Amino acid sequence: MYDFDYLRPTTVADAVALLAQRSEAKFLAGGQTLLPTLKQRLAQPEAVIDLSRIAALQGIREDGDALVIGAMTLHADVAASALVLRVIPALAALAGEIGDRQVRNRGTLGGSISNNDPAADYPGAVLGLGATIETDRRSIAADDFFTGMFETALDPGEIVTSVRFPVPQRAAYRKFPNPASRYATAGVFVARTVDGVRVAVTGAGATVFRVPAIEDALAADFSPAALTGITVDDDGLNSDIHASAAYRAHLIMVLARRAVAAIS
């Protein structure tokens, strides 16, 4: 790890201002990606701006027909929240299966989606539920937020403040963990909402993506049997020493069927 300045503002405005003052600064949320990167000397920021003391980024609340979760909320807190368990149990379950206990007690929702690791779990829920990402300057629809591998629609210096999850009728997430890292080799989030069915796949591609063929089939008949015969093209899917693109394409359909079976 190289030396850097450590800054810990208490307001979003201060955090944004501090970042603007520095030529090479990084926001620190839970640090589950940034800290290993620093330890490996793969990044050399001049300053690290810790967002953990900003009260406005914390908390879980119900707001009409939506659940609003502060960007700095820990995975463990989402997993254990009575409110989340009651309103969107699939989201609590997803948070409870991220990484391991240590990761869940440091990692945050905002950090996860801002980093947009292709193998992260949260993007599956955010896109699958059609959530809205609130930042210090605007609202971004999930469909517009995840733009590529480790890329999002966030502007430089823009901070995610919260995520607004519309409450679905039913939802389920099924993932196939990489046996070594336990990141998602593939994860499928299926949500049945008043507006239709949404299916988001994480882990398998450069970034989270929806599968219209599965959504259409489930819109017509929300049952595992409706997915018979549907395949996902493996072109463009991730391929590594643990799972080829073809295997991931296969897993997507297995996981989709299992998610549907869990809620149909």
Place this chain on the structure above:
Amino acid sequence: MTNPAGTHPAGANPSGIGASIRRREDQRFLTGRGTYTDDINRPHQVHAFILRSPYAHARIGGFDLTAARAAPGVVAIFTGADLVADKVGSLPCGWQIHSKDGSPMIEPPHPPLVTDRVRHVGDQVALVLAETKAQARDAAELIVVDYQELPAVTGTRDALAPGAPLVHDQAASNLCFDWHLGDPAAVDAAFARAHHVTRIDLINNRLIANAMEPRAAIGEYDRATDDYTLWTTSQNPHVIRLLMGGFVLGIPEHKLRVIAPDVGGGFGSKIFHYAEEALVTWAARKIHRPVKWTADRSESFMSDAHGRDHVTHAELALDANGKFLGLRVNTIANMGAYLSTFAPSVPTYLYATLLAGQYATPAIYAEVRAVFTHTVPVDAYRGAGRPEACYVIERLVENAARELGIDRAELRRRNFIPPSAMPYATPVALEYDCGLFHRDLDEALTLIDYAGFPARKADSARRGKLRGIGFANYIEACGIAPSNIAGALGARAGLYESAEVRFHPTGSVTVFTGSHSHGQGHETTFSQLVSDRFGIPIDKIEIVHGDTSKVPFGMGTYGSRSLAVGGSAIAKAMDKIVAKGRKIAAHMLEAAETDIEFNAGRFSVAGTDRALGIADIALSAYVPHNYPLDELEPGLDEQSFYDPKNFTFPNGCQICELEIDPDTGVTKILAFVAADDFGKVINPMIVEGQVHGGIAQGIGQALMENCVYDSQSGQLLTGSYMDYCMPRADDLPSFQVAYHEEAPCTHNPLGVKGCGEAGTIGGSAAVMNAVVDALADRGITHLDMPATPERVWRALRDAMPAQAAE
């Protein structure tokens, strides 16, 4: 289990042999009070960072050290040229193999720092010393190395391919040796009359040991006395003193002290003499300051010796009744870029000699070619050769049973070496002293409820799952070994063990052992030997190990040898204590020495109630007022060097039952049982723990662990836990283990055989036999390790294209 964990035989010494007392050392380990090498800091020490090669193979045109030397905190930077100038030697290899034609193996130099060529990713390029570790690392980034990248070969089979890049110019075709064992003519004759031949091609995957504690070393030099001290994470400090002092740095034993303090796991990887040990010791003298180095985890992946890595073709000839007639094995073994300390012994005398297994196969012939590749050196890893042998035999046996339609247990029974044939000379150079193989099998069958398996398989099928069961009937040669035999087989060292038992005047005891504990629990097990013999409580016994200045000598801990060899040495030293005590007692009790009986710490005159405790005898030995001074020296402190007569042969039967999800290819182990014969057992709880850990590593190899190099670039692709898959608690079932003590080792004083590697010897074979059994209905007869979900899914898809689309 005859004596469940947490109990001890009724009425017996509560800390004696057979008692499952808790491990004494765990109190300090679990409360963070251990003293590991990295916990040690010496006054005025500097920190070392080793610049390692980013390339698998490259020529070094030169270095520019200017900027690095000017960096803050830098004390010195050294390269290979500095070692050459100081006549620092090559890291030695401790075992010499001769090829079929009688020629010695190719033994290229292994410099602690390279001079003109790097041969694997992680090879040592430069040593940077600075006031802090971060400064050393910062400076290393400023070193400019003129690398000219060269083509690399990493694959075991690829190394022998025509035109493969050469690792060493002197090793044509990358061949280190071409060795054989057994009688080829007898094997040819056996195959000529065979009713059936079972053939298999398999890969024994490369593993990385991943000890919890990364390697570390501190070198110190005393200008006033010309003494060197090395603290190191070693399984055998005396061997390091011998190898480093004698062959690399030219420091005589009396001027070199090697200390291996608490060590956090080794699994073989800390047996060997590593470059870093020599570098910190040498550099400490160059700069007249202590030099400390601790590996980070990424360095461990690319610099700790790796394990296994065989490619094998094997054939088993059987007669019409399923009797084994002959076994033919052809193996290519990957040595990596250089010969690590004991590397050549692993795929030869620790592998081919075990190919008889538990069976009376009359003719066996093995050929082994060892090859160099542009990879980290490969050496002993828990089991070392014996798991590879067990895997070959047990995969063949299980496939043969399936091909011939004979039940797998029955086929084994027909071929077991019967107890009546013991001692049994195998066709591959070993003499088994004892073993009750039928008994082990029967007990394991009961534990797993073999009769109920078909019903359980049907139940799995109803749930859409594929259930399989697999056996491994293993035997291993442990307690390595008689020095004369090891020497005849190429060992360049003796393989005895030393012990000193020091009775103190007021009745406590210190034992100095040449064995080294790095997780095995010696401080407990060895104390139990002493408590049992002398009848003194465990808190009056101290076990000292790991320091060449305290322990007379030692060959260290590996090959499940600590109890069988080190423990026997302690027993022999205790014999001497008792013999001397008997003389003292005879004098004090005014009786004839022949009338003195010794039992559980008391010397008594036969047929009388006159007796003295051993503490009284010890006091008299140190305060010899009433003492046979004309006959005996004062003091009660005895040494022994014990050289065993033979290997020991732990054996047993492991059975794995598992279920495969055909949708995903995921394998879930449902049950794993082991019925073992370790001879006499000192602490059943510790034995059980050793078996559990061994099985976990066997399962890890079978289902998860795999060291992968990129075949083009030679880069290590599994260089972190993100990609190298270690087994975790939730990957494993609750094990059921049992043992019997009905066949104690016939040739050591304790009757013990060793248990440290047993779980690993059979573990991977049992799992893979169960995986193949689960898939056999789909026509699958073999799968290479690790049986990852994708590998299983592909096998199913390729076997049954119509169903895989599911």
